[in-house]
Amino acid sequence: MTQHAQPVDALIVVDVQSAFVTGEGAVPAAARLVDRTTDLIARARRDGALVVHLQNDGPPGAEDEPHTPGWELHHAVEPGPRELVIRKPRDDGFHATSLGEVLTGAGVRAVAVCGVMSEMCVQATARTALERGYRVVVPHDAHATQDCPAVPGVSEVVPAATVSRVAAYALGSDAEVTVPASAVTFAAPAPS
Template identity: 90%
Template sequence: MTTQHPGTSPNARTAPNAHTTPDALTGPTVPTTPTAPPVDALIVVDVQSAFVTGDGAVPAAARLVDRTTDLIARARRDGALVVHLQNDGPPGAEDEPHTPGWALHHPVEPGPREVVIRKPHDDGFAETPLGGVLTDAGVRAVAVCGVMSEMCVQATARTALARGYRVVVPHDAHATQDVPAAPGISEVVPAATVSRVAAYALGSDAEVTVRASEVTFTAPPLSGTG
């Protein structure tokens, strides 16, 4: 993984095959980056009732649900693998299994290209069949969305990178809670800032400044869809 330098965006560099176009006002050429290639899997992390509805919802819940709804719909349409990760919280937690808060918010369309995987840890790969599911489908690139940015989203994306996948984390399709103030240490850290830092910490190998609407999908090569 390459190292980022302070003040730089993970995706600030111009792609090797980028071209330039004239600026109508100033004359100099402006770099333009080609559209990124599609991903063949969408990993929806912990979009469960406890985190997007009611008093425990993340501040950006409405936007998150809108973006993840769109991503899921387009992934299905284009034949990509859709994986819903469902966190199993401990007894008494808001996402304790088989409680209302544990339920997935998005309806699932079970089939060979859409699966639900329960997970006991932040990392969606840890002690789950996720790695095998992606391998069996021949997945090469994943988009990761959901909650919480600095915990399960980051942990799952980081392991995907370590396993050699191209990883896209759309900046407007993951969310978290505000970090409470710590007397003598810091004021409240807004959730949007936490999400940005969590994505930035993945390093320059992850694509973290793309919008959800810019993510495109294709069927994985072993899905039997062509």
Template identity: 75%
Template sequence: MTPIEALIVVDVQSAFVSGDGAVPEAARLVDRTTDLIARARESGALVVHLQNDGPVGADDEPHTLGWELHHPVEASPTEIVIRKTQDDGFEGTSLGSELADLGVQALAVCGMMSEMCVQATARTALARGYRVVLPHDAHATYDIPAAPGISDGVPAAMVSRVAEWALSNEVEVIAHAKDVTFTALPSRSW
């Protein structure tokens, strides 16, 4: 696999990976995102933590415990936090300009929720011409409850797979996060 210059970590916030509100596969997700972040840092790739600012009363309301990023952020010119209020990490944020300014051409997307923020961010990255890699075991979501008269409940793993499928063959879905390789950003004067 051709190396990736940036890792986009979508909404891996305390409310979604710990306690009663954690997604069903939270431990797996944290394990995979921890590994991806460590390897991206080690290689000199850009690490972008997207942090959702939920509405008042939401589990991810700004400046609450649930809003906090799960992974510590390193003070480095190649690691940034971008706050967002929409599913799409590009909408109303500096993500697009940050990637363009650093010469990023290929990125990996991980985090949550598969069918919302992960998919929306990956879709916009594709539309902007980026090569997008989506490691199957490094994104997650919740089960969809049954809807009487419409459908039975849908397990989270199925929801995540459908989110990948809906991105069509433009996104490179790979089975394992461990198979993502990173490379340093193009030379810049830091």
């Protein structure tokens, strides 16, 4: 397998929360997503990259309402200077959070973005990272979403895999969206 030529120095794990990867509300590709994100996290830790877990704070009554079982992160976090959790109120992980300051403070120049939902929080976070000048990798097999429901007179159900692929490609040619998770390499951020 050919390794990705340029390592990334941060992994952003978007909303891999119990509500989205377990039980009846899980995305169709939950098992694959958990497998890929588990591997990415382990390799990022091993190679000294920054690991940021984004955790969505859903509204009251939502499956990801704070402090409910569905809100809990699926992956165990190893808190420390190279791994942290940032709670977010909106799709974009940069909006009203410390993510931008954390990445800048750590000297990050390139990020890999994975998680759920492809067309919402993953895409919004990746798009802002691009706008802020980061090199952005969105491994094609490490983000997922739900099927897009049918709309009479408009379209049949759009399968989740198609929604995910279109969401990534909508980021444009500046994002790297065809690399598999297994080809993403990591390195520690270089001090500024």
